[in-house]
Amino acid sequence: RTVTTDMRTLIREIEKFAQDKTVEIDTLKIREEYRKDFLGNVSHELKTPLFTVQGYILTLLDGALEDKNVRKKYLQRANKGVERLIYIVKDLDLITKLEVGELHLEKEDFDIIELVKNVFELLEMKADKKNITLTFDMEYSKPIPVLADREKIQQVITNLLVNSIKYGHTNGTTEVSVENLIKNKVIVRITDNGEGIPKQHIPRLFERFYRVDHSRNRAEGGSGLGLAIVKHIIEAHDEKIYIESVAGVGSEFSFTLEKAKKV
Numbered sequence: 383r384t385v386t387t388d389m390r391t392l393i394r395e396i397e398k399f400a401q402d403k404t405v406e407i408d409t410l411k412i413r414e415e416y417r418k419d420f421l422g423n424v425s426h427e428l429k430t431p432l433f434t435v436q437g438y439i440l441t442l443l444d445g446a447l448e449d450k451n452v453r454k455k456y457l458q459r460a461n462k463g464v465e466r467l468i469y470i471v472k473d474l475d476l477i478t479k480l481e482v483g484e485l486h487l488e489k490e491d492f493d494i495i496e497l498v499k500n501v502f503e504l505l506e507m508k509a510d511k512k513n514i515t516l517t518f519d520m521e522y523s524k525p526i527p528v529l530a531d532r533e534k535i536q537q538v539i540t541n542l543l544v545n546s547i548k549y550g551h552t553n554g555t556t557e558v559s560v561e562n563l564i565k566n567k568v569i570v571r572i573t574d575n576g577e578g579i580p581k582q583h584i585p586r587l588f589e590r591f592y593r594v595d596h597s598r599n600r601a602e603g604g605s606g607l608g609l610a611i612v613k614h615i616i617e618a619h620d621e622k623i624y625i626e627s628v629a630g631v632g633s634e635f636s637f638t639l640e641k642a643k644k645v
């Protein structure tokens with residue numbers, strides 16, 4: 383009788399061991415898939431700007447170097463391609479750190495209104511090129527203090543505003559508002575009247591490299607990582623991000639932040 387019981391226990395243990403191993407192997411398989419998928423996407427993203435830069439260099443070597451005007455124009459274009467590569471690599475570095483949890487938050491009290499104004503100034507030229515107006519929905523006379531990682535929230539606001547310019551119509555408007563939410567929270571909203579996003583794409587929008595229109599959006603110059611970075615930063619703060627969008631009408635991205643006692 384004891385022998386049978388022992389055998390049963392042993393079998394159960396073996397089964398448990400086998401099950402654990404299966405789970406382990408499944409996890410490894412998923413990670414491997416994820417790694418392959420990531421590397422595939424990365425090389426794809428890098429290919430276009432690399433070939434562009436190579437194209438200009440080859441044309442220069444082919445004789446365009448002799449012509450002073452052409453030389454300058456091609457070198458400027460090659461430089462634009464290199465700038466784009468740097469931008470993509472920086473985003474890749476950031477998303478990798480965010481995904482493995484290597485990036486630590488350095489929270490401090492700061493005025494969210496002042497931060498948004500700073501980002502407006504930095505993006506003024508970009509917005510002017512499409513004659514897009516960046517506004518607050520009202521004049522904020524008093525600071526709104528929040529407790530968060532200032533640099534990373536600046537990145538969030540920059541990414542969302544850059545998108546509103548990229549996917550906004552010429553002569554359009556992007557409006558930012560900050561409102562008190564329940565208790566100790568504020569909500570920051572970034573609303574544009576741009577091209578909007580068809581409903582079926584919304585659930586996958588925050589995935590890295592996900593784009594509504596691949597070829598077109600890549601031509602816009604992004605890395606395809608902007609929204610994935612935004613989501614990671616907001617979630618690292620234990621806050622929430624929302625999106626509402628209607629194709630042909632516009633989009634609103636909003637996120638919550640913790641209020642600070644004072645600035």
Ligand code: ADP
Nearest residue numbers: 545546549578593594599604605606607608609
């Ligand atoms: P990208 O580098 O392609 O801009 P993002 O992660 O920042 O990458 O955005 C993912 C996709 O979401 C974009 O390619 C675009 O299709 C869509 N998108 C993001 N923001 C907006 C917006 N404000 N209006 C319309 N579409 C947007």
